[in-house]
Amino acid sequence: MTVLVTRPGSEGELLCQQLADEGIQAIHHPLIRIVHNPDSVDLSPLINSSDIIIAVSHHAVTAAQNILSKTSFIWPTSVLYLGVGQKSAHILSKACKQKVHYPQVSDSEHLLKLTELKNVENKSILILRGNGGRELIRDSLLDRGAQVSYCETYHREYIPINDHNTYQTWIDKNISKVVITSLEQLEYLYSITPDEYLAWLSTRQLFVPSQRIADRAQQLGFSNVTNTQSATNQILLAALQP
Template identity: 50%
Template sequence: MRVLVTRPENQGAELCSLIEKMGGIALHQPLIDIQDNVQLVVDDTLLQRSDIIIAVSQYAVYAFQRILIHQQLSLPSSCIYLGVGQKTAHELSKLSQQNVNYPTVSDSEHLLALPELAEVSGKHVIILRGNGGRELIHEQLCELGADVQYLETYQRRYLPLKPDALTQWRTMGIDTLIVTSGEQLEFLLSQVSGPDLSWLTQQQLLVPSERIATLAMTKGFNNVTNTQGASNSTIFAALQRLEIGLNNDQQK
């Protein structure tokens, strides 16, 4: 198995290490760079009156923690805290010193199904995120009558591919791609055309949710696996299942 990992920063490097320990070959090709949103000024009144705070990623929590320290702010104790995934919830729990619930499947749809979001009319909700993404959460909570505000705690900067990137991937025999957001998938495909695009869409693609899997199939991918979560452990488990399946096919 030869895997292209597009996760940014330490998460991508960690996943590559797991793949190599499994005996696979991994190439780390981040599609985005993440930086704290130093322009964000948090309204403490808005923060303290919030009823629900939702973190959509670990990056949102890490950046928020640094912003709180810099602006000498504290989090409310009488507030419901939610994370899109287990790791995000764990980091938010450490920051808030509160219990943080999360869905069993790490995506927006399953987060919205949590009981804490069943009755939100008139509630003040803060969503911790980067510059864009997770609009479904905002839209649905607003439709249910909540007052929803974004705090964009970090900024994503897209990283263009080098001119010879596709040649390198093909030479290495990359057969599996890992892309963890719809925005990153769209960005990747926007830089590829012609025979390279045809080759790319023939490879095995792993994505973290059904929504992104559907998007990928509309873009021409035929071999798409929904890992049902974006944590490295969940993605790695999906890779292991694929590897076992490929090995069994070869032995038949």
């Protein structure tokens, strides 16, 4: 058994190393790269004028911190901080030195059920995120009477698979499990896979962090999908154990 890890950057590399430490073969093949966007916005006044700040990913927080590190900015104590998942909340808490609330299930739907977001009429809410993505949080909070703005602190760039031999290599390496940590990765991998390899790919066991991604994978024809309910490496590692 070999695991294909598509998670980008050092987190994907770390998961592969953790799998290797458990005697599980793994291949790291990221499908996107995270590019920080340091010159895109003057972030300090946006944060200081917000009542609530929501981080949709830990990448958004790390990139925001990179932007703010150029100044002596101190995160305000009067703001309510939230993260979509445990990982994003943990990274945001380290940055702002404040308590960060997050749902037990790491997705937008469960975030919106938090009591902290029940009464947000006339509240100013800043969402830290990358380029693109879902509009559910923004639209739902607007419906509740909040004033919502985005700050795109980073961009995702797709990494093409130019060599068709890549797929044959995966077959030869006996890839049986694939880790996909975002809907963008899933859609992209499916869209760029040549027709002759789609049947093989769709029979691999897919590990995804949310029900929304699991549902989409099944719509695309994946027959064996496991929802780990979290994208943290610790949870993924436990789910990937034989």
